[in-house]
Amino acid sequence: xxxxxxxxxxxxxxxxxxxADLICPPNCLACQKPLDRSRKNYLFCDCCCQNxxxxxxxxxxxxxxxxxxTPGGRSDKGGCFECRRQTFQFSDVTVLGKYxxxxxxxxxxxxxxxxxxxxxxxxxLFLSVRKQELRRNLPDLITPIPMHFIRRFFRGVNNPIFxxxxxxxxxxxxxxxxxLRRTRYTEPxxxxxxxxxxxxxxxxxxxxxxxxxxxxxxxxxVDDIMTTGATCNEAAxxxxxxxxxxxxxxxxxxxxxxxxxxxxEKLFSEKDYNLTNL
Numbered sequence: 001x002x003x004x005x006x007x008x009x010x011x012x013x014x015x016x017x018x019x020a021d022l023i024c025p026p027n028c029l030a031c032q033k034p035l036d037r038s039r040k041n042y043l044f045c046d047c048c049c050q051n052x053x054x055x056x057x058x059x060x061x062x063x064x065x066x067x068x069x070t071p072g073g074r075s076d077k078g079g080c081f082e083c084r085r086q087t088f089q090f091s092d093v094t095v096l097g098k099y100x101x102x103x104x105x106x107x108x109x110x111x112x113x114x115x116x117x118x119x120x121x122x123x124x125l126f127l128s129v130r131k132q133e134l135r136r137n138l139p140d141l142i143t144p145i146p147m148h149f150i151r152r153f154f155r156g157v158n159n160p161i162f163x164x165x166x167x168x169x170x171x172x173x174x175x176x177x178x179x180l181r182r183t184r185y186t187e188p189x190x191x192x193x194x195x196x197x198x199x200x201x202x203x204x205x206x207x208x209x210x211x212x213x214x215x216x217x218x219x220x221x222v223d224d225i226m227t228t229g230a231t232c233n234e235a236a237x238x239x240x241x242x243x244x245x246x247x248x249x250x251x252x253x254x255x256x257x258x259x260x261x262x263x264x265e266k267l268f269s270e271k272d273y274n275l276t277n278l
Contacts, residue, residue: 029121030102042124052103053096053129064093064226064254088229089236090221090247094133096126099225099253107224107253110159119159122252123166130250134171139220139248142168142175145235146205148182163222167250173220179209179242180235189227197230205235207242215243226251 026035028045035045059066061074063083078084097103110119144160168175183206189197219239236247
């Protein structure tokens with residue numbers, strides 16, 4: 001009965017969406033150009049998609065770093081030049097693209113996207129190109145990186161929640177929003193030098209769920225951005241100590257240490273990308 005309900009709801013909303021498109025054709029959420037949605041379930045044009053996505057062969061599957069793969073490529077389980085001497089609590093990382101230019105602007109928009117419009121479309125874009133990668137080692141549970149209640153109060157939304165729910169719905173995997181808690185307010189990671197980011201989040205998370213429900217489970221941890229991997233590493237450590245068999249990570253953007261200045265905003269005005277309507 002429940003499967004029939006999900007099936008009926010999916011196609012009922014699909015019918016309503018198609019009817020709305022006929023009355024008011026959609027525009028790309030990034031560049032505002034008219035959009036052909038005949039074969040898509042996300043509101044981004046092909047050009048903007050190409051600007052946000054990197055191929056599987058461009059990023060390291062161990063740490064997500066882009067452009068540092070060893071000659072062995074993705075088959076090298078030792079990682080890339082960026083991470084081969086590092087130890088992580090997570091097993092691998094799935095990345096959409098580099099945290100710069102258009103992808104950076106979309107992630108910044110998501111941080112105040114209370115209705116989840118941008119966040120939901122970004123999640124569906126991620127799934128359109130990374131679903132098979134996630135299916136290779138299907139997780140048992142999905143959970144987002146939690147936000148401290150003070151930051152949540154001022155921002156109003158923790159956009160990785162939309163990310164986790166979209167993946168869970170598409171892959172039919174349970175999503176848990178309350179097994180991790182941010183126990184203290186931490187300084188934003190982007191304000192810190194790389195060597196201080198791990199100490200900044202050490203002890204910042206606590207497992208508050210039932211350990212018997214996590215024991216032996218493979219967990220997918222989702223967030224919007226990965227920099228050094230310190231935040232995801234600390235959250236993964238807590239999950240594994242609570243009994244998780246393994247932790248994988250999925251993020252939209254991966255920052256690169258050589259890119260400290262973002263000049264993309266100089267090339268496009270706020271009007272071009274509708275940033276004034278956030």
